[in-house]
Amino acid sequence: MSNAVFLRLSVAALALLVAAEGAFANTGKPSMRRPAPMALDSADTSAGAFLAAVGASAQRDTSAAAKLISEALRADPNSPELLERAFEAQLAQGDIAEASRLARRILQREPSNSIARLTLAVEAIGGRQYQSARDRLAPGVRGRAAELTATLLTAWAYAGSQQWGKALETLDKLRQNNGLAIFADYHAGLIADLAGRSDEAEKRLKTAYEAANRAPVRLVEAYARFEARKGNVAEAKTAIATFEQRVGRHPSIRALSLELDAGKPVGRMVGSAQQGAAEALFGLGGEGSRTGDELAGIVYLRLARYLDPKHDLATVTLADIYERLKRHDHAIELYQQIDPSSPLAPSADVQIGLNLETMEKPDEAITRLKQAVDRRPDDVEALSALGNVYRAQKKYREAVDSFSKAIDRVGKPERPNWTLFYFRGSSYERLKEWPKGEADLKKALELFPDQPQALNYLGYTWVDLKINLDEGMKMVQRAVELAPRDGYIVDSLGWAHYRLGQYEDAVRDLERAVLLRPSDPTINDHLGDAYWKVGRKLEAHFQWNHARDLKPEPEDLAKILVKIENGLEDDAPAAAVTTPPSADGEKEKGG
Secondary structure, three states: OOHHHHHHHHHHHHHHHHHOOOOOOOOOOOOOOOOOOOOOOHHHHHHHHHHHHHHHHHOOOHHHHHHHHHHHHHHOOOOHHHHHHHHHHHHHHOOHHHHHHHHHHHHHHOOOOHHHHHHHHHHHHHOOOHHHHHHHHOOOOOOHHHHHHHHHHHHHHHHHOOOHHHHHHHHHHHHHOHHHHHHHHHHHHHHHHHOOOHHHHHHHHHHHHHHOOOOOHHHHHHHHHHHHHOOOHHHHHHHHHHHHHHOOOOHHHHHHHHHHHOOOOOOOOOOOHHHHHHHHHHHHHHHHHHOOOHHHHHHHHHHHHHHOOOOHHHHHHHHHHHHHOOOHHHHHHHHOOOOOOOOOHHHHHHHHHHHHHHOOOHHHHHHHHHHHHHHOOOOHHHHHHHHHHHHHOOOHHHHHHHHHHHHHHHOOOOHHHHHHHHHHHHHHHHOOOHHHHHHHHHHHHHHOOOOHHHHHHHHHHHHHHOOOHHHHHHHHHHHHHHOOOOHHHHHHHHHHHHHOOOHHHHHHHHHHHHHHOOOOHHHHHHHHHHHHHOOOHHHHHHHHHHHHHOOOOHHHHHHHHHHHHHOOOOOOOOOOOOOOOOOOOOOOOOO
């Protein structure tokens, strides 16, 4: 097979690896190094760089992947596949200047390429070349998403030219589709406000605000800011209170509320065509993120940040996507770009610490979070995050201290604070201070009745201690009813049956738990124990061997190896993990 044919067959796979920006966990530093230059013809050089890019992507090194696919393009500049993939890689990487250069080349071959046109339109808006932007957006619009994107950006390009009437007329085309009417009215309100058409702005923003079943934070903030600037501070505060009652506190909304309470002058949320277009792209990127289309979300959010680098919510949303894709290094880099004066800076600080812990850098995580607490001693979120990092590192006394400080800062606890008591209670339990742990778990359930993790932990521990057996088993069963797809909670039910000597019931539930969490060593270990107790010893050995191969904690591995060698004594309880799962969905480890 020739190199050229290979490239054509393989390029689709690279699109997923490169353009999706490493949608897998980081497993360490890439082992590949760029080879020394060799005297090869262009086809061999292109294929080599292409394969190196695939290897870099497999190693989760997306920067190297983008660089190598660009190198492949330089070696084979006439390959349309490589050109398009290099464009997508640079766009997803956030190098809009290089992506724009490649977009121009793509449009020479394929004038209707909508992503290339969008990129160049955004570049034109950023350069205040509004007519050029409209020209780029005009032809070849197909599909609902493309129509929405092109229409919103065209309207903002008209606004940049101060052609206010045409901007509003453009948005009104979207109102013919009921699903897009809120987008149309929201952006029409922002544009009318910039144009000084106060009555039109109020009508449009209020229509969008009232039509949204669950008004998003940016719409609430825009509406509240507008009303406050008009002197309707009471209406602004009502919008804020309604949002906080429905969703809870949000840093941007809380900051606006404090501004209003202090009587400070309130500015517009969007003050230019560039910021307006960025707001449109942010909305589209957020929608992509919510619906699971991470690549679309990344591209839109990168473009939004190009137009408005200080759009902190776009930055945080992009970082959140990378967290879900397990690219914690990218997420940290983005969080570090949040201005320290931003309302989102405290949350960004916390997320950096949590990402460091996920990357198995606990000392750095603790240092970062302690610094955040030192800067903001009353920051409940930072104290709670620090407590959870301590808990993950089995430093339970330090965890109790952090959660206690967070609880003290809360004052009167409410439903969202149930996790503070849950995590402190689980830490007390690990310290063998069960009366304190029991009291905290009861408090968590008082704040949030029928919370499955809290029901599971308290109920299972009662069963394990052989106290309050009936009530404890009912709690665990109720937890399973509430979270039937949670393999850890189903495992707790199976293990509770095991601890009570109900081995057939244990097998039934543990088999189900393994189906839900097939890669968890503890659950497989538990199933092996249950199989042994019902006489299915060959299957027990299979499960124990499988649990061994799933890389359990060292202390658990030692117990599993003993069981593989000797089985279980018929009258002895299993030496296995018995602690219920934590509320963050990860099994707590321990003897």
